[in-house]
Amino acid sequence: WELDSREFLEAMIAPFEMEFHDASVVLTVERPFPSRPIQVDSDRMAQVFENIIENAKKYAGNPAEMTISTRDEAEWIRIVIRDNGIGISEEDTPYLFERFYRGEKSRSRAFGGAGLGLAICKRIVEEHGGHIGVQSKPGTGAEFYLTLPVIKED
Ligand code: ATP
Numbered sequence: 001w002e003l004d005s006r007e008f009l010e011a012m013i014a015p016f017e018m019e020f021h022d023a024s025v026v027l028t029v030e031r032p033f034p035s036r037p038i039q040v041d042s043d044r045m046a047q048v049f050e051n052i053i054e055n056a057k058k059y060a061g062n063p064a065e066m067t068i069s070t071r072d073e074a075e076w077i078r079i080v081i082r083d084n085g086i087g088i089s090e091e092d093t094p095y096l097f098e099r100f101y102r103g104e105k106s107r108s109r110a111f112g113g114a115g116l117g118l119a120i121c122k123r124i125v126e127e128h129g130g131h132i133g134v135q136s137k138p139g140t141g142a143e144f145y146l147t148l149p150v151i152k153e154d
């Protein structure tokens with residue numbers, strides 16, 4: 001399960017670059033990715049990317065724009081997924097990662113969903129020793145981040 005974070009990130013993001021290639025979503029991926037040793041279950045982490053990127057698409061603006069960037073923070077790899085959608089209100093942010101919670105704006109039936117996606121993401125990321133969070137940006141879109149610990153080389 002020990003992987004290079006660059007290879008890991010390429011594998012996680014490639015399917016979405018292909019999927020969005022036909023311009024249904026304008027996806028900007030900032031490279032190069034950091035290259036550090038990490039320990040991940042790729043199948044589980046793929047679910048996290050899937051959930052967050054599907055949300056970003058679902059709640060995105062028109063035209064939908066998404067940016068994925070990464071940062072090497074020495075002990076952590078940080079991955080940031082930003083969209084240009086409806087954003088998330090201050091009141092919603094503390095509860096987003098709870099099961100069955102759905103933001104005020106998305107409770108309308110126009111946006112389907114059970115409100116489970118982010119709760120699952122949180123569990124998986126924390127099982128990896130990482131963190132997941134969101135920056136509230138009402139009006140300008142949402143910004144989700146996740147961090148994964150870098151393996152110490154001794
Ligand atoms: P499910 O993922 O189970 O199909 P869901 O997308 O509603 O349903 P979550 O993925 O857990 O549930 O997200 C919880 C809530 O967080 C959403 O209902 C929505 O209000 C808010 N949310 C999540 N991602 C975004 C985003 N990119 N922009 C705006 N709101 C978001």
Ligand code: MG
Nearest residue numbers: 055113117118
């Ligand atoms: Mg979802």
